[in-house]
Amino acid sequence: MATLEIKDLHAGVVTDEGSKEILKGVNLTIRSGETHAIMGPNGSGKSTLSYAIAGHPKYEVTSGEVLLDGENVLDMGVDERARAGLFLAMQYPVEVPGVSMSNFLRSAATAVRGEAPKLRHWVKEVKDEMAKLDISAEFAERSVNEGFSGGEKKRHEILQLALLRPKFAILDETDSGLDVDALRVVSEGVNEYTANNDVGVMLITHYTRILKHIHPDYVHVFAGGRIVESGGKELADDLEENGYVAYIEKADAAAV
Amino acid sequence: MTVTEENTANTASAAEAVVPATSRGERFSSYDVEAFEVPGGREENWRFTPMKRLRGLHDGSAAATGEVKVDAEAAPEVRVETVGRDDARLGEAGTPSDRVAAQAYSAFTGATLVTVPKETKASKPTVVRITGPGEGRTAFGHVQVRAERFAEAAIVLDHVGSGTYADNVEFVIGDGAQLTVVSVQDWADDAVHVSEQHLRLGRDATLKHIVVTLGGDLVRVSPTATFAGPGGDVDMLGLYFADTGQHQEHRLFVDHEAPHCKSNVLYKGALQGDGAHAVWIGDVLIRAAAEGTETFELNRNLVLTEGARADSVPNLEIETGEIEGAGHASATGRFDDEQLFYLQSRGIAEEQARRLVVRGFFHEILMRIDIPEVRERLENAIEAELQAIGA
Numbered sequence: 001m002a003t004l005e006i007k008d009l010h011a012g013v014v015t016d017e018g019s020k021e022i023l024k025g026v027n028l029t030i031r032s033g034e035t036h037a038i039m040g041p042n043g044s045g046k047s048t049l050s051y052a053i054a055g056h057p058k059y060e061v062t063s064g065e066v067l068l069d070g071e072n073v074l075d076m077g078v079d080e081r082a083r084a085g086l087f088l089a090m091q092y093p094v095e096v097p098g099v100s101m102s103n104f105l106r107s108a109a110t111a112v113r114g115e116a117p118k119l120r121h122w123v124k125e126v127k128d129e130m131a132k133l134d135i136s137a138e139f140a141e142r143s144v145n146e147g148f149s150g151g152e153k154k155r156h157e158i159l160q161l162a163l164l165r166p167k168f169a170i171l172d173e174t175d176s177g178l179d180v181d182a183l184r185v186v187s188e189g190v191n192e193y194t195a196n197n198d199v200g201v202m203l204i205t206h207y208t209r210i211l212k213h214i215h216p217d218y219v220h221v222f223a224g225g226r227i228v229e230s231g232g233k234e235l236a237d238d239l240e241e242n243g244y245v246a247y248i249e250k251a252d253a254a255a256v
Numbered sequence: 257m258t259v260t261e262e263n264t265a266n267t268a269s270a271a272e273a274v275v276p277a278t279s280r281g282e283r284f285s286s287y288d289v290e291a292f293e294v295p296g297g298r299e300e301n302w303r304f305t306p307m308k309r310l311r312g313l314h315d316g317s318a319a320a321t322g323e324v325k326v327d328a329e330a331a332p333e334v335r336v337e338t339v340g341r342d343d344a345r346l347g348e349a350g351t352p353s354d355r356v357a358a359q360a361y362s363a364f365t366g367a368t369l370v371t372v373p374k375e376t377k378a379s380k381p382t383v384v385r386i387t388g389p390g391e392g393r394t395a396f397g398h399v400q401v402r403a404e405r406f407a408e409a410a411i412v413l414d415h416v417g418s419g420t421y422a423d424n425v426e427f428v429i430g431d432g433a434q435l436t437v438v439s440v441q442d443w444a445d446d447a448v449h450v451s452e453q454h455l456r457l458g459r460d461a462t463l464k465h466i467v468v469t470l471g472g473d474l475v476r477v478s479p480t481a482t483f484a485g486p487g488g489d490v491d492m493l494g495l496y497f498a499d500t501g502q503h504q505e506h507r508l509f510v511d512h513e514a515p516h517c518k519s520n521v522l523y524k525g526a527l528q529g530d531g532a533h534a535v536w537i538g539d540v541l542i543r544a545a546a547e548g549t550e551t552f553e554l555n556r557n558l559v560l561t562e563g564a565r566a567d568s569v570p571n572l573e574i575e576t577g578e579i580e581g582a583g584h585a586s587a588t589g590r591f592d593d594e595q596l597f598y599l600q601s602r603g604i605a606e607e608q609a610r611r612l613v614v615r616g617f618f619h620e621i622l623m624r625i626d627i628p629e630v631r632e633r634l635e636n637a638i639e640a641e642l643q644a645i646g647a
Contacts, residue, residue, distance in 0.1 A: 055600075077600070078606075079603050079609070094592075094595055095595075096616055098615065098617055099612050099619075103612075104599070104612070107608065107612065111604050111605065111608075143616070
């Protein structure tokens, strides 16, 4: 049983003109076994939240804490956070030319597990996980994300989730850019992982359609850089019906 | 026919495609040093070179005060000999096109001549190791590699040691011959090396010319490829790693004067440390007679730290529309923080992530070096360079 606690998190993006605050006091606690959907309009700061937790260099945390079982991950380097059990499936996975997917996956698994996986087992493990996600074997020898379609990139993010076995997974708009079949395959990948592991999930999304495949225990509406409403599945239904307008107004009113 | 052009945003210096005021094909060349004016540094072909660091190679003040040591470890099928200046074969692949090359041609005393006999396939690579004259000394040299018709061989020219050295290197590639050449500049920190390399391809000849520059204070290598007949195919690959204070300059010229020839240029360099400077010039000229030409050139630079500078200038002149394709691309980028973040976010420590990215950057060139010993040595050299900055 593990806990991820986000406490009064303020963060901004670092530009040449200085830092611009985007997150304005985020509070959220996620326990293993729970799936929290974070839903919000464009520009509400959802992706900033994911990057700030993962430690992206362009974002600066100005105050607050992110505690993983009581330890502040904000004091850790990016790689340490991953080794501590955090995983971020990115909205825009990065291309790394000349580094093969197989080399990358093995390096990452070695780092996260603390020792190199036994080669024979590893090859089988990767092959099995790739098959589940409908990823063809040739991808192992291709450069990381290079020339992958949007859907292929997302499948590989979930492949990494399955192989790196984090305690907490943040899925940042994993559903964006996916067609119906790809959305189903990717969602099944996530569901299989959560069913077989004691993991907490923060599912960041703009649309409700992924929630038909991945069922959240909690739904939070994110607007103006903070959570403005929390509830269960019914909140997503309300958003599906009425959109974000009411919540944006609520966030604006709070900001005044 | 397709003509493509790509210039990616450049953070170190603007990469510009320039059609020079005068055609590259009209540049003066001569075996006689006195036929050249002493360059002042503002001339087109000297404007990037720090002239003071040439130690007088360009103005006649550098007299020969030493000699290079040449050791050859040849394949049994390959002949290596030392010949005098008067040997009729010398100069066959090309004429010096700048004053330093002409100075070297005027001043060398003996030449190393490597011959791969006709219709012979060498059973292993031939390594010619050239050791500099020593710190504070100057030497001039000349090397000619002859691949006779339908010969097949791989030759490694390995430059090591200290001192100041100017030379001409000729590759005379006979009809249908296939030659792979690796010229490694792995000099000590004090070395200055200015080299003009003349690549002369016969009909249907294939040449893979690989330049690797790692060491030296100033290294300037100018390979020029010319075609004696149709059907020639030249691959020009380069890999360089410039450290603090190092000036590494590669000036390429591919002169397509014969029809149905191919050229493919790929140079990649990494730079790190204050005052590290890399210059890449890629001139390609497709003359009116060179119908059916196919050419592409590409230069990429990876700037690893502040204070390093890369200049990259591709030039493409086309005098006939009847070509298969021609294009060039050039880009210089800083070390990509996004790539580093992505790898680290998967648990990979920063140091290892940096190595993965730099190794990945050079991967496509290393994969095309099909001499395992050389490839392994270069992989190790890149590792050592990365360790030097604690990356």
